């Protein structure tokens with residue numbers, strides 16, 4: 001068995017109970033069979049493990065690998081022809097997206113994630129059309145991509161059984177369309193209509209195949225309140241109790257979703273999920289932008305996590321998640337880059353910096369997330385939202401060896417005052433180019449800025465060649481349908497917002 005010592009001038013193993021970073025100087029981790037067996041000063045480790053191969057040096061800083069806790073696709077919607085829209089219009093605009101091979105597509109974003117230090121991804125697969133066999137085949141393509149590139153992945157096939165385009169029944173929406181649009185719209189809905197029992201069968205099959213995987217695991221992802229019938233919500237609870245797996249659900253992403261919940265349940269979406277017994281430490285709210293004070297209180301009491309998708313909230317005009325209030329109530333907050341970050345890529349370091357700076361409330365003593373809180377979100381808190389909870393997110397004996405080696409002079413050269421501290425400098429200054437090497441489960445998936453498992457240029461060339469071909473008749477039809485449906489989707493939401501609960505948690509500016 002090979003034993004490796006990986007060390008640097010700075011080793012961040014995690015955070016203490018008070019949220020303070022635990023930092024050791026000239027220290028490293030010892031890794032055997034993918035697991036950390038010891039940490040400590042490098043001189044001591046070399047004595048204890050004389051046969052170990054030693055990697056690192058004083059120019060490196062080592063941190064736990066990052067967790068992108070909310071991810072969907074490879075090539076971005078913008079690349080595929082759907083620009084930023086408010087979420088509700090974006091659903092229609094995305095109908096136009098081109099067909100891409102899921103294996104190469106998944107790798108495309110996996111390269112981006114790894115080179116910015118992401119070792120684990122929560123892949124929420126939203127929309128695979130076709131039969132249960134088609135959905136399983138799609139899942140296996142995504143999973144194969146992560147397996148081949150060496151990433152740790154929590155895969156889910158989103159449960160969804162209604163309201164596939166707007167926040168009403170598909171047939172009601174189709175009935176209000178002009179005659180000439182109805183067949184194409186119905187056919188589109190039909191492609192995504194799979195009975196709930198078949199969706200559960202797909203989930204069970206995936207759990208059977210991958211549930212105990214070392215780097216691939218499965219989790220439960222009910223898509224969002226509006227996409228699930230009461231029966232589907234109950235099924236979610238049953239699956240969770242039966243498997244013990246974590247649940248990640250988009251909740252209250254936009255003001256329209258808040259209004260929808262009120263129309264459907266007479267109150268808050270979160271209170272409704274709680275009545276069904278869905279909330280608990282296994283439950284992660286994706287987005288949660290429109291959570292009320294009562295929702296935040298309920299989330300804190302039930303021990304649920306929130307995944308903050310900062311770039312996505314900016315890009316799709318979803319609003320500003322009250323992250324400072326989540327943190328004040330001790331809610332674990334993870335970070336998700338979602339479909340794509342502010343630069344239309346998946347750069348976890350950039351996303352962390354955005355989270356750090358997006359929640360700076362005006363006022364000398366007003367709250368804001370600290371760099372340590374943001375780094376903890378990207379590591380330990382993200383880990384907690386996955387089926388790998390307790391095995392990743394920290395660098396301690398017994399944990400998986402998932403880590404990032406930073407070329408520290410690439411962050412600090414030619415000068416960085418030391419008074420600011422390691423975490424402050426890392427979160428505020430480190431760019432992807434400083435990520436020197438990335439290890440997952442004791443295996444280097446990125447070494448000296450090169451991918452070790454697959455050749456990136458080859459994968460990009462596959463995508464380029466496939467997409468250089470003319471659009472297929474089916475793609476052209478979908479583009480036309482998307483364009484034709486947009487005004488009808490827009491009209492559906494006319495007057496939809498009820499204005500209730502619009503008083504913001506934060507006051508970024510003032511009118512009077």
Ligand SMILES: [Zn+2]
Nearest residue numbers: 070250286338
């Ligand atoms: Zn999402």
